[in-house]
Amino acid sequence: MNGAMLFPWVGIVLCAMGLFAFIVHRHLLRRLLAFNVMGSGTFLVLVGLAQDGRGVDPVPQALVLTGIVVAVASTALALVIFRRWYRVSGHARLPEDV
Amino acid sequence: MIRVALAAAACTTFAFALAVALLERPVPAVDLPAAVAGTLGASGVEHPITAVLLNFRSYDTLLEIAVLLLAVVVALALHEAQPDSPDRMGLDNPLLRAVIGALVPLMLLTAGYLLWAGATRPGGAFQAGAVLAAAGVSLRLAGVALPGFEPPRLWHAGLALGLAVFLAVGTGALLAEGGFLAYPTGWAGALILAIELALTLSIGLTLLSLYRLAPPNADDPNAAVDGSARDGRHGSEPVATGRGGAASSDEDEQIGMGGDSPSRPDASAPP
Numbered sequence: 001m002n003g004a005m006l007f008p009w010v011g012i013v014l015c016a017m018g019l020f021a022f023i024v025h026r027h028l029l030r031r032l033l034a035f036n037v038m039g040s041g042t043f044l045v046l047v048g049l050a051q052d053g054r055g056v057d058p059v060p061q062a063l064v065l066t067g068i069v070v071a072v073a074s075t076a077l078a079l080v081i082f083r084r085w086y087r088v089s090g091h092a093r094l095p096e097d098v
Numbered sequence: 099m100i101r102v103a104l105a106a107a108a109c110t111t112f113a114f115a116l117a118v119a120l121l122e123r124p125v126p127a128v129d130l131p132a133a134v135a136g137t138l139g140a141s142g143v144e145h146p147i148t149a150v151l152l153n154f155r156s157y158d159t160l161l162e163i164a165v166l167l168l169a170v171v172v173a174l175a176l177h178e179a180q181p182d183s184p185d186r187m188g189l190d191n192p193l194l195r196a197v198i199g200a201l202v203p204l205m206l207l208t209a210g211y212l213l214w215a216g217a218t219r220p221g222g223a224f225q226a227g228a229v230l231a232a233a234g235v236s237l238r239l240a241g242v243a244l245p246g247f248e249p250p251r252l253w254h255a256g257l258a259l260g261l262a263v264f265l266a267v268g269t270g271a272l273l274a275e276g277g278f279l280a281y282p283t284g285w286a287g288a289l290i291l292a293i294e295l296a297l298t299l300s301i302g303l304t305l306l307s308l309y310r311l312a313p314p315n316a317d318d319p320n321a322a323v324d325g326s327a328r329d330g331r332h333g334s335e336p337v338a339t340g341r342g343g344a345a346s347s348d349e350d351e352q353i354g355m356g357g358d359s360p361s362r363p364d365a366s367a368p369p
Binding site for chain 2: 005013019045057059062063077086
């Protein structure tokens with residue numbers, strides 16, 4: 001494992017941490033943060049794998065750039081929906097189904 | 099406890115599967131960096147990432163701006179369905195206004211540079227749009243009313259501009275060259291710059307709109323409980339979140355964030 005492969009390994013750790021927080025926490029804001037940590041881990045895996053000894057690969061970098069834009073937009077939309085839900089319900093979490 | 103243990107087990111399994119996939123990854127069948135470098139001369143731009151984003155894989159960027167438009171349309175629909183109280187946001191702080199007055203021209207300049215630099219070096223439409231949106235958000239924090247949001251027609255047109263220009267260029271290329279988004283030879287650079295210009299405006303406006311379309315703190319359901327905080331508020335004052343404590347006993351039920359205006363040391367002081 002050379003130095004360039006550090007990024008995908010860190011990305012895997014971030015993915016696992018994000019998934020754990022996403023499952024454990026019920027507060028919607030924390031879940032959104034966990035979702036973003038997990039997304040960052042995915043981006044790190046994608047970009048880091050592309051550095052595998054053959055120089056910089058622009059295709060995964062462009063994919064990740066597109067992914068970041070979509071992640072930003074979805075986070076903003078989730079925050080809008082979250083604040084509207086909070087406004088109508090007064091709660092920062094969803095009611096339990098079970 | 100069982101919940102945490104199960105979550106930990108799931109995450110360990112997930113990380114293990116990812117690690118195995120990373121260790122056992124196949125050798126790429128196509129040498130993509132070489133393919134990009136080989137056709138870079140015909141792409142109209144000199145930076146490989148911009149070339150991938152707006153020429154080789156321009157469908158990605160087209161769908162990306164469509165997703166952004168979709169997000170803001172959903173936020174607009176929610177805004178229509180749930181009317182907000184009048185927007186009273188803004189810190190009436192002369193220092194903040196002075197700093198923002200000095201910063202915003204520089205931010206606009208930076209956005210223009212990033213857009214232009216995207217052809218030859220790192221930069222591009224999203225980075226420029228993000229800087230534009232940041233300028234808009236700081237203006238909003240300072241309480242400066244931006245023109246063009248009322249009536250909303252111009253605003254909505256700006257939101258749709260990026261996708262519209264992208265689709266128009268793609269359809270034009272389809273009619274002229276026989277392939278959707280297949281730029282004619284020699285025109286690629288100019289067309290990419292036109293698309294990026296429209297994308298920058300739309301991305302900046304989309305991010306700013308999503309920020310504006312969240313309900314203001316005045317509509318906080320827990321703030322409505324104590325009416326004195328709501329009525330005794332000065333027009334230009336920052337909105338109190340009304341978390342005096344009486345409204346909700348479970349701390350986890352609180353929204354847990356300040357909300358729209360960032361610097362508000364006295365927000366939690368009971369009236």
